[in-house]
Amino acid sequence: MKTKLPFLLMLLYLLVPHQNKAQQAPQYTQYIFNELIINPAYSGSKDILNINATYRTQWTGLEGAPTTQTLSVDGPARNARMGWGIHLINDMAGAQSQTGVYTNVATRVNLSRTAKLSFGIAGGVSQYVLDGTKLNAGDDIPDGAIPDERESQILPDAKVGVFFNTERFYTGLSAANLIPFRDDKTVITTPRRHYFLSSGYMFDLGPYVHLKPSFLIKHDFNGPANLDLNAFLLLYNRFWVGGSYRTSIPVFTDVNMDEIKKRNAWAILAQIYATPKFRIGYSYDVSLTKMSDYSSHEVSLGYSFFRKQNGRTITPRNL
Structure with missing residues (x-):
């Protein structure tokens, strides 16, 4: 017998997104170590080949809760002013899922010996699936609003971004889900357009201790903007530890404080370089709402592949 999602989750993941003709983009916590997943202009910014993989399970223990897996590769091109990247994503939330692949290209301009400005674009395709066999519509849902079978569509997508960095400072602005899709004949929903603004700075607290505060603003202009405030310590250039506070702010929209509080959450994060080339990271998030039990x-x-340039080995920067 096939498992049916509870009626509440069906409403959360199907009806609300369908009314807005869009669903929310996947949530990440460890983007601070790999901004390629939110900004294509980040491609090749560390001047070495990098491979990153992420597995996220949200609201663990809640049936139908989101899970997300990503795999990304990026590095510099033979032309020193170009960077490239590949990004794969698999995101599942209840009966909905998205599987996509993107190819990134970035061009970089040297503003000074340490300052670089990059412009990037990403193009790809995603398969969106709604599995009606996992849903229990109940008696209050009109006939035909919920599909009886599995529906899927393959759709194009695009992202653009700009990224500026020095040896200590970075800031980036990007836009995702640029190709709109609307079709009243299907209940398949795609993420609405999102905009990302991020920035951070590295401070020296001593020869072996560094502090990196940063922030990320994510906005879709259909509600309050999501704000992440982060602070991390780097110890002996091998161990990261810190935390994040996630909330919302009214930008270009009018919302009450009760709506803002519904999005509050905190996270703690640790990352260790097991070897100079290989790192392992873990983050733990807790919502400050009724979802705090999950x-x-x-x-x-x-993993990073070092290379030599002008007789010296190029290693990853900490930004």
């Missing part, structure tokens, strides 16, 4: 977990793995 925590979220995210695990990341990264």
Whole structure:
């Protein structure tokens, strides 16, 4: 017998997105170590080949809760002013899922010896699926609003971004889900257009201790903007530890404080370089709402390939 999602989850993941003709983009916590997943202009910014994988399970223990897996590869091109990247994503939330692949290209301009400005674009395709066999519509849902079978569509997508960095400072602005899709004949929904603004700075607190505060604003202009405030310590250039506070702010929209509080959450994160090339990261998120009984977990793995340039070995920067 096939498992049916509870009626409440069906409303959360199907009806609300369908009314807006869009669903929310996947949530990440460890983007601070791999901004390629939110900004294509980040491609090749570390001047070495990087491989990153992430597995996230949100609201663990809640039936139909989101899970997300990503795999990304990026590095510099033979032309020193170009960077490239590939990003794969598999995101599932209840009866809905998205599986996509993107190819990134970035061009970089050297503004000074340490300052670079990059412009990037990503193009790809995603398969969106709504599995009606996992849903229990109940008696209050009109006939035909919920499909009886599995429906899927393959659709194009695009992203653009700009990224500026020095040895200590970075800031980036990007837009995702640029190709709109509307079809009243299907209940398939795609993420609405999202905009990302991020920035951070590295401070020296001593020869072996560094502080990196940063923030991320994510906005879709259909509600309050999501704001992440982050602070991390880097110890002996091998161990990261810190935390994030996630909330919402009214930008270009009018919302009351009760709506803002519904999005509050905090996270703690640790990452260790097991070897100079291989890193392991873990984050633990807890919502400060009624969902606080369901925590979220995210695990990341990264590997870097060092290279030599002008007789010296190029290693990853900490930004």
